[in-house]
Amino acid sequence: MRNRQRHRGFSLTEVLLAVGTLAIGMIFISGTFLTGIHLSTIATERTIAAVVADEAFAKIRLYGIDITDPNFASNQLTRFVTLNPIAQTEFAYPSTNTTTDKQYYWSALCRPVLSDPTNRLIQVTVFVSRKVGSGTTYPSGTSRPVPVQVAVSAASGPGNESKLTITNSAEQTFINGGSTLVDNETGLIYRVLKRDEDAPNTVVLDRNWQGGAADSVWVVPPPVGGGRYPCIAVYQKLIAF
Known part of the structure; x- marks a missing residue:
C-alpha cells in the first residue's frame, strides 16, 4: 500500500x-x-x-x-x-x-x-x-512675508528667565514654536521652543532673555488665516x- x-x-x-x-x-x-x-x-x-x-x-x-x-x-x-x-x-x-x-x-x-x-x-x-x-x-498688510514688531514683556519669577509674554492678545498667533525672534533693543536672535503650557500668551525661548522687562521683538508671522511658518x-x- x-x-x-x-x-x-x-x-x-x-x-x-x-x-x-x-x-x-x-x-x-x-x-x-x-x-x-x-x-x-x-x-x-x-x-x-x-x-x-x-x-x-x-x-x-x-x-x-x-x-x-x-x-x-x-x-x-x-x-x-x-x-x-x-x-x-x-x-x-x-x-x-x-x-x-x-x-x-x-x-x-x-x-x-x-x-x-x-x-x-x-x-x-x-x-x-x-x-x-x-x-x-500677511498681517503686515503686504503680499510677501516680512517681519513685524510685537510687544513683549519678560516673564517674572524664578525659573522664567527664558520666557516671554506677548503683550497684545491679537498678536499671539504671530509667535509660535519654531519662530525666530530678534530683540528690538539688542538685536539678539532667539528661537521659540514652544508655548508655555500654563499660559497661552507666553512662549519659551532657547536661552535666557537678555532684553528689557518691557520690550519688543521682530518676527515673520504666518499668513492671515493661518498656515506654515x-x-x-x-x-x-x-x-x-
Whole structure:
C-alpha cells in the first residue's frame, strides 16, 4: 500500500501574523521615507536661504544706508526699506523685474552698533522667508512675508528667565514654536521652543532673555488665516557704510 503524504496549508492565525508583521514593516518604512523627504526639504531650503541672504547683503552694500538718517537709533532696529526705499522686486529671489510667482523673499533690519553718529558700523539682520500661494497675504498688510514688531514683556519669577509674554492678545498667533525672534533693543536672535503650557500668551525661548522687562521683538508671522511658518532662517552681519 502506497503511503500518501498529507499537504497542509497555512492556518488563519499564521496568515494574520504574517500580514500584521508585513503591515508593521511597511508603516515603519513609509514613516522613514516621509521623514527623509522632510529633512531633505529643510536642507534644500536652508541652502537656498543662505544664497538669498548673500544676495541680500550684497544689495544692501550696493544700495547703501545713510547713517545720518533721522530714523536711525542705536537702541532699536529699523527696516532697511525705510532707510532706502528700493524697488519691491529687489526683495524677491531670484531677482527679476517682477515678483510674480516668486517663492523666496528677504527683508532686513538695521541698527547702529554704537550711538556715535560718526560710527559707520551697522548691524544688519536679514530674514529669508518663503511665500506659499499667489493670493497669500500677511498681517503686515503686504503680499510677501516680512517681519513685524510685537510687544513683549519678560516673564517674572524664578525659573522664567527664558520666557516671554506677548503683550497684545491679537498678536499671539504671530509667535509660535519654531519662530525666530530678534530683540528690538539688542538685536539678539532667539528661537521659540514652544508655548508655555500654563499660559497661552507666553512662549519659551532657547536661552535666557537678555532684553528689557518691557520690550519688543521682530518676527515673520504666518499668513492671515493661518498656515506654515514662513521664515526659513535669519542671518546677521556687521557692515561698514
